[in-house]
Amino acid sequence: DIVFDELAGNSQCYHEVESTIETSIGPSVDRITLNYIKPLLPARRRSCYKNQCGHVLIVGGGRGMPGAVRLAGEAALRSGAGLVTIATHPEHANLIAASRPELMCFPIAGASELLSLLDKVDLVAIGPGMGSDAWALSLFRTIMQIEKPLVVDADALNLLAKHQQTHRHWVLTPHAGEAARLLECDTGTIQQDRFASVVKLAEAYNATVVLKGVGTLISTGGNKQGRVSLCDAGNPGMATAGMGDVLTGVIAALIAQGLNIDQAAKAGVWIHANAADKAAGDKQRGLIASDVISCLRSTVNFS
Numbered sequence: 001d002i003v004f005d006e007l008a009g010n011s012q013c014y015h016e017v018e019s020t021i022e023t024s025i026g027p028s029v030d031r032i033t034l035n036y037i038k039p040l041l042p043a044r045r046r047s048c049y050k051n052q053c054g055h056v057l058i059v060g061g062g063r064g065m066p067g068a069v070r071l072a073g074e075a076a077l078r079s080g081a082g083l084v085t086i087a088t089h090p091e092h093a094n095l096i097a098a099s100r101p102e103l104m105c106f107p108i109a110g111a112s113e114l115l116s117l118l119d120k121v122d123l124v125a126i127g128p129g130m131g132s133d134a135w136a137l138s139l140f141r142t143i144m145q146i147e148k149p150l151v152v153d154a155d156a157l158n159l160l161a162k163h164q165q166t167h168r169h170w171v172l173t174p175h176a177g178e179a180a181r182l183l184e185c186d187t188g189t190i191q192q193d194r195f196a197s198v199v200k201l202a203e204a205y206n207a208t209v210v211l212k213g214v215g216t217l218i219s220t221g222g223n224k225q226g227r228v229s230l231c232d233a234g235n236p237g238m239a240t241a242g243m244g245d246v247l248t249g250v251i252a253a254l255i256a257q258g259l260n261i262d263q264a265a266k267a268g269v270w271i272h273a274n275a276a277d278k279a280a281g282d283k284q285r286g287l288i289a290s291d292v293i294s295c296l297r298s299t300v301n302f303s
Contacts, residue, residue, distance in 0.1 A: 029195070030229045032218075032270045038302050040259055040267050041080075053082030054256020057121040058249070059114070059139055060155070061088035061096070062131030068154065068245040070096045071289050072128045073103045075249030078296040079271065081256045084249075085121060087114055089135065110135070111142040123149040125252040127156030128245040137163075149255050153248040157182065166206045171251055171265050173210040173244065174201070195228055208265045210251075212244060216269050220262040229266050233273035235287075237280045242289030247272045250296065275299040 044053075056076045061069035069088050073096070076084045083104070086096055090107035097105040108114060118124070126143050130136045132155055140159045143150065150170040152160060157174050161181035174182060176190045179197055183190070183204065190197045190211075198211040202219035211217045218229040251268035255261060275295040280287045 028227065030227055032229050032231045032266050034270075037267050037270050040254075040263055041257075041300060041302060043302075050082035053080060054123075054253070054258070055083040055085065055121045056081045056249075056252045056256045057085045057087060057117055057124045058128065058252065059087045059108075059124060059126040059143060060128040060130040061086070061092065062129060062133065062136055062155075063089050063091050065089075065129035065131060066092040066096055068129030068242065070100060070103070071242045071245040071293065072125060072153075072249035072252070074100055075246040075293050075296060076125075076253040076256075077102055077249075078293050079250045079253035079268075079300050081253035084253075085117060087117055087139070108139070111138040114139060114142050118146055118148070121148070122256050123151070123252060125151040125153065125248050127152055127154035128248060130155040132158060149261055151248055151252045151255070153244060154178075160205075168206075169261060170205075171208045171210065171255075171261050172201065172205060173212065173248060173251070175212045175244065179211055198228060208261045210247075210265050210269055212247070216273070218262075218265050218269060220265070231266075231269045231273050233270060234276055235280050235284045237284030237287030238273075238276050238292075240288060243272075243276070243292065246289050246292050246296075271296065271299050 058069055058072050069086055073084045073086050086103050086105045087108045088096065088105060090109050093105040093107035096103060106117060124143055126140065136155060137159060140156055144165060144167065150167055152170055153173045157172060157178040158181060176187045179190045179201060180187045182201060194211060194217055198209050198217045198219040201209040209219045216231045247268060250272050251264050254264035254268050259267060276292045278295040278299065279291040
């Protein structure tokens with residue numbers, strides 16, 4: 001205030017100081033827009049083949065829970081992944097393959113059976129419908145030791161909260177409850193300052209973090225001190241089972257197609273939310289996750 005009072009009689013100096021202050025204060029958050037997304041997903045070459053579009057492995061679907069991993073797998077296919085493999089409980093591998101034959105499903109009784117799959121894929125998404133029993137924990141521990149990019153969601157986040165560790169190249173996708181467990185606090189603390197929470201998560205786990213909710217936030221910080229990004233698309237109809245599983249598949253597919261994990265997290269959130277808005281229209285109540293999957297194809301194609 002003193003500086004401005006002294007300069008009030010000198011308009012040239014006043015404007016120079018004002019300009020300096022304006023340029024020295026940058027935005028604290030980036031809004032994700034189509035202008036950011038579109039260059040990341042150019043039209044494919046006519047000579048493109050499936051192995052050039054990435055191979056996603058999705059690990060999940062514990063006993064009696066085949067739905068989540070199937071949703072994630074189909075979302076990955078609809079978002080452009082060339083190949084999607086599902087590693088799931090032996091109880092329902094055949095059921096998933098029969099309902100969506102484009103998914104390659106492998107019955108996994110134990111962690112050792114995962115090893116033959118890991119060499120063939122570009123990244124792993126883990127967590128949808130996985131549960132928290134001994135079977136799930138053995139798969140979680142095996143996946144956490146690999147060097148390939150990871151997308152960690154749902155039950156895998158809850159296991160991570162109990163068995164904390166870091167990874168060099170991963171995306172975490174918690175909702176507020178999962179975020180609270182990861183930071184050992186309560187959900188109210190997360191929601192009270194979501195911006196601080198997503199940054200704290202990114203730093204604690206050296207990860208790109210997607211904090212889901214109204215105005216989903218993405219922190220690409222970790223040790224890189226990146227800014228927070230905000231997605232303002234989406235609607236209340238998304239408050240239903242399976243939406244997070246779809247998002248996991250979308251982000252995984254984008255990494256498989258060559259986006260880095262920061263780009264894939266931002267683009268995946270935007271694509272997921274805009275597909276949900278297309279699916280809902282002006283009738284949000286009753287929207288289901290499969291409706292969103294049906295709109296992914298039109299959302300990821302810009303030309």
